[in-house]
Amino acid sequence: MTTRAAASCPICGQPARTRATVCGGPAIALLCNDCRQQAMAKGRLSVQFCMGGCCARAGARPAFEALLDSLREEDALEAVSVVPVDCMDLCQDGPVCRLLPDRKTARRISPAWAARLGKDLARDRRARRK
Ligand code: FES
Ligand SMILES: [Zn+2]
Numbered sequence: 001m002t003t004r005a006a007a008s009c010p011i012c013g014q015p016a017r018t019r020a021t022v023c024g025g026p027a028i029a030l031l032c033n034d035c036r037q038q039a040m041a042k043g044r045l046s047v048q049f050c051m052g053g054c055c056a057r058a059g060a061r062p063a064f065e066a067l068l069d070s071l072r073e074e075d076a077l078e079a080v081s082v083v084p085v086d087c088m089d090l091c092q093d094g095p096v097c098r099l100l101p102d103r104k105t106a107r108r109i110s111p112a113w114a115a116r117l118g119k120d121l122a123r124d125r126r127a128r129r130k
Contacts, residue, residue, distance in 0.1 A: 025053030039081035052087035070118025
């Protein structure tokens with residue numbers, strides 16, 4: 001695993017590191033330190049979104065952007081974390097993501113579905129608690 005500072009955090013735009021993926025494709029732009037710390041808070045609603053090579057080839061990028069856009073529209077990017085991650089060993093079903101703390105996995109995600117997910121998460125009462 002190699003890291004280097006070359007990209008910007010997909011959430012806030014601060015400089016962030018990238019990480020090469022295990023299944024090829026473009027390197028993953030990781031969260032900046034601030035966003036990562038926020039994302040790791042216990043019990044927090046978050047979406048681990050696979051940006052590995054196979055998922056990227058299956059259309060993860062537009063779905064990931066659609067999720068971020070919809071959370072941004074709902075003003076919920078502070079309350080719900082989106083974390084780009086590497087391969088989750090579900091390459092056949094990509095794009096995939098895992099919802100925490102519920103531990104649900106979603107497969108073959110389309111941008112439209114991702115946008116709906118963002119709206120649903122923004123309305124989740126756990127996202128409003130603060
Ligand atoms: S690249 Fe996404 S599950 Fe393997
Ligand atoms: Zn950030």
